[in-house]
Amino acid sequence: MQSGIAASAELTAAFNNLLASPRQRGLLVKIDKEKLVPGPSIEPSSSDFFSDLDLLTPHVKDNEAAYIILRRYPDASDSFIAVTYVPDTAPVRQKMLFASTRLTLIRELGIERFRETIFATTKAELTADGFRKHDKHVELEAPLTEEEQTLGAVKRAESEEGRGSSVKRSHISDHFAMPISDDAMGALKKLGDSESGDNLVQLKINVSSETIELASTSTATLPDLSTVISSSEPRFSFFKHSHDATNGSSSASIIFIYTCPGASKIKERMLYASSRQGVIAVAEKGAALTIVKKIEASDPDELSPESIEEEFKPKVETKKAFDRPKRPGRSGALLVVPKVGQMAWRAENRACKAYLFGTISEHIARQKAVV
Structure with missing residues (x-):
């Protein structure tokens, strides 16, 4: 931030x-x-x-x-x-x-x-x-x-x-000032290189030394995220999500998840908030990860499988039906010029709008009939 x-x-x-x-x-x-x-x-x-x-x-x-x-x-x-x-x-x-x-x-x-x-x-x-x-x-x-x-x-x-x-x-100015441990960098690189093995890497900040460290690596599914990601401390998590690609084949994409529980200490909140972009930069440049989605949540409970899956569903384009060009004139009605001595008024109902013509006396008679 x-x-x-x-x-x-x-x-x-x-x-x-x-x-x-x-x-x-x-x-x-x-x-x-x-x-x-x-x-x-x-x-x-x-x-x-x-x-x-x-x-x-x-x-x-x-x-x-x-x-x-x-x-x-x-x-x-x-x-x-x-x-x-x-x-x-x-x-x-x-x-x-x-x-x-x-x-x-x-x-x-x-x-x-x-x-x-x-x-x-x-x-x-x-x-x-x-x-x-x-x-x-x-x-x-x-x-x-x-x-x-x-x-x-x-x-x-x-x-x-x-x-x-x-x-x-x-x-x-692109360098990240906070150092990152060997274990953390190694886990990120392995996440990007390996086709199998652990698919969730969690990083944490050592507040006293202001160093990015490895919190854990594990194998998880989408429903597991709400329980395996720490609910008591902030985390920078990198999750390799397997899903169907637009061409029907299977694909694996890296999701960056930043969680910061409400009970976190003030110093933790500030360190994590100010380091978020730097951690992403280190993962992308140092570990060569391609991050396709970035998610932020206060608590891991907010990470529902449905909301994450929705992000990877192909967008369905609905073709708009061809509309026949309307006739010239307001609301598509043909406006006929009234004869001399007649007036024009607009009669409306739910389905259409049209112009009617006649004498003033005819108009008054119709109005009375309506009442």
Whole structure:
């Protein structure tokens, strides 16, 4: 889900100033009048990243969302991290706007400049202890996949090519910032390559590490979907549906199903909503899947076999019967010019409309007869 919000010229200028000022620690970004605009800059009090996190305290509010760009790796080309801070007490519309625009922010400013994106909902996560816990969790994650290593090399090459230029590189905006595990990517590829085996792949988001992971693979039929897809957590599901093609032969089509139960946590809702398009792009480009239908539902119970089957039924075209051209004149009636001294009036019934002629006295007599 994309919000349509873009970076303002003021934000681009402020970020370029941050790039040109190695000692500046960071920059706050807000959404104002449907644009990303710069907030206060964060000047360092020391050369230590963790010590400078105390500088965020006056800028982080209990009920106001914000983006925080921080310089963490000063000697690297991708020296920044982008923090999306969305407290639970922020207004609902603000939550959705910031969640759906978080990837747009780094794309507008240049994804090659950012090594990591972080989603936070509490002030504690933005302290030194909070960052250390985050780092420890990331260290426990699996090493980079081959696709991620390739993407990293591309980003570094693009960064070297564009170094010294303040112009953003729009051609990399299609990259998905959230990493995907080897198991998840492997399951998607197998779904597209294999003629048999499991036909349902469910992916989930690891909220703490913001990573796409494999939830499960299984064999399912249309009636099974409402029970095998999780009813307690959001899911990105890819289902290979076997059906009859228009030429009478059997065919298998990939359906993308996004479910987000009403009991899901706010942070889960925002992460899944903002990652939906990225997951589809990864499946289509990375795993070479051809997705023919996209379905969204609050709960798996809404996935009825009838409604899905209806999407694959060939459209029956009904030929319109030939209509004989009507005669000229209103309602197809032939209008005869009355003689001098006569008047014309229109008599109507349920079946037809016609013009009748006669004298005024004849018309009055007929009207009385009707009454």
